[in-house]
Amino acid sequence: MPNMTADIAALHAARKATGPDACEAEAGKSSDRMVEFENLVRKELELIGEDPSREGLVKTPERVAKAMAWLTRGYELDVAEVVGDAVFEEEHESMVMVRDIELYSMCEHHMLPFFGKAHIAYIPQGRIVGLSKLPRIVEVFARRLQVQERLTEQIAQAIQDVLQPEGVGVVIECEHLCMMMRGVEKQNSRTITSALKGSFKTDPATRDEFLRLAHGPRR
Numbered sequence: 001m002p003n004m005t006a007d008i009a010a011l012h013a014a015r016k017a018t019g020p021d022a023c024e025a026e027a028g029k030s031s032d033r034m035v036e037f038e039n040l041v042r043k044e045l046e047l048i049g050e051d052p053s054r055e056g057l058v059k060t061p062e063r064v065a066k067a068m069a070w071l072t073r074g075y076e077l078d079v080a081e082v083v084g085d086a087v088f089e090e091e092h093e094s095m096v097m098v099r100d101i102e103l104y105s106m107c108e109h110h111m112l113p114f115f116g117k118a119h120i121a122y123i124p125q126g127r128i129v130g131l132s133k134l135p136r137i138v139e140v141f142a143r144r145l146q147v148q149e150r151l152t153e154q155i156a157q158a159i160q161d162v163l164q165p166e167g168v169g170v171v172i173e174c175e176h177l178c179m180m181m182r183g184v185e186k187q188n189s190r191t192i193t194s195a196l197k198g199s200f201k202t203d204p205a206t207r208d209e210f211l212r213l214a215h216g217p218r219r
């Protein structure tokens with residue numbers, strides 16, 4: 001715990017030390033990137049047989065570039081930063097679970113959305129994290145190009161790293177637009193992935209309790 005607090009303090013100090021010049025340079029770089037992106041979208045519109053200069057499409061490249069930056073903002077986020085100082089010493093030793101965390105991501109094979117729910121649980125070992133931070137950890141990894149399997153693993157690993165708990169379990173259930181609106185057109189299929197660490201992997205009773213809670217009936 002003292003180590004992590006020190007790391008976060010160092011990170012914030014480094015951010016402050018970069019000053020306005022660095023910020024301006026960064027802003028310049030990102031606006032160059034947006035212009036390049038808009039040009040690409042204009043090209044893409046042409047390639048699908050559209051006329052990028054028609055009224056409805058004139059502002060589309062700019063909108064797509066902005067939307068894409070938003071949908072992939074996870075690349076700019078990191079777990080230590082989103083968790084901040086919301087890790088607390090606590091002797092609670094039973095399972096903590098947050099279920100039905102909304103999740104939106106994009107598959108890296110087709111760059112089409114997949115979306116659904118994440119269920120996260122852990123058994124603390126001397127420290128807990130503010131509950132609102134769990135959805136934010138999901139965002140860090142969901143807002144990138146992903147495969148659902150890796151997303152699940154990365155969330156579990158991040159919680160493992162931040163809290164060093166006795167165990168962690170993550171279940172994600174999603175619908176993938178690349179399956180629903182193209183190719184096989186399996187419109188009602190859901191993909192379910194799980195990642196289990198520590199006692200969630202080694203202790204059948206813990207694992208069963210978690211999976212029962214994760215898949216149990218909704219209120």
Ligand code: ZN
Nearest residue numbers: 107109110178
């Ligand atoms: Zn896909």
